Amino acid sequence: MPNARIAYLRVSTQAQGRSGLGLEAQREAVRSHLAAAGWRLAGEFVEVESGRKADRPQLAEALAACRLTGAVLVVAKLDRLARDAQFLLSVLGGAGEGGVVFCDLPTVPAGPVGRFLVTQMAAVAELEAGLIAQRTRAALAAAKARGAKLGGWRGGPKVDTAAGTKARQEQADAFAATLAGIVAPLRAGGASLRQIGATLTERGIKTARGGAWSADAVAAVLARLPA
Secondary structure, three states: OOOEEEEEEEEOOHHHHHHOOOHHHHHHHHHHHHHHHOOEEEEEEEEEOOOOOOOOHHHHHHHHHHHHHOOEEEEOOHHHHOOOHHHHHHHHHHOOOOOEEEOOOOOOOOOHHHHHHHHHHHHHHHHHHHHHHHHHHHHHHHHHHOOOOOOOOOOOOOOOHHHHHHHHHHHHHHHHHHHHHHHHHHHHOOOOHHHHHHHHHHOOOOOOOOOOOOHHHHHHHHHOOOO
16 A cells, blocks of 8 residues: 555544544645645544543554554644654654654655654654743742742732743743754854744744744744853
8 A cells, every 4th residue: 555644633632522623624734735745545543632641542553554554654743643752753663664754744754864853853842841841840849939829819919920920931941942952053044033933843843832933933032042
């Protein structure tokens, strides 16, 4: 089945699965990708499970079908599969000879080079998430040690908003630091803000809020880096 592709779609909640929220966008991305390349869809597996969980029965069945038929596993977006580099490696290794392609990374080549690039993207995403969580926990712990009350206001004394602002600023600084090795050389080489944003998108990297890169979002990251 040289032109066959098997799609894997994932949403996080039962409500999303019932409503089709998220699924239809993924399905359309797969359909467009296959149509452009002249490939045919041989099967589709839909998972309703958190991306943090490695136990995914539908993914296991999709991988088994790929190994059995030689089909390629198609995923709409890298983050629909995994943000954990170790888990991603296990999926890439379990897909068989056909491998895995991502509709949001059309320029990533097949084979060992593509596997290396995708793994690096997942590692960056995992690092970003870990650093942001680490800095957030440290900032909240420091605020609590100073006696600040954390959480929403419930009619008692007001929460220390300065502590929350500082925590958000530290999160933004940590996020910018993880991208310094990518954006700083591009900017020094004369790339525009939009070009840098396009490069980050091609590498599967999202903004700190999980959105798309705009010129303003890139400028905000650069502003937090040392001159």
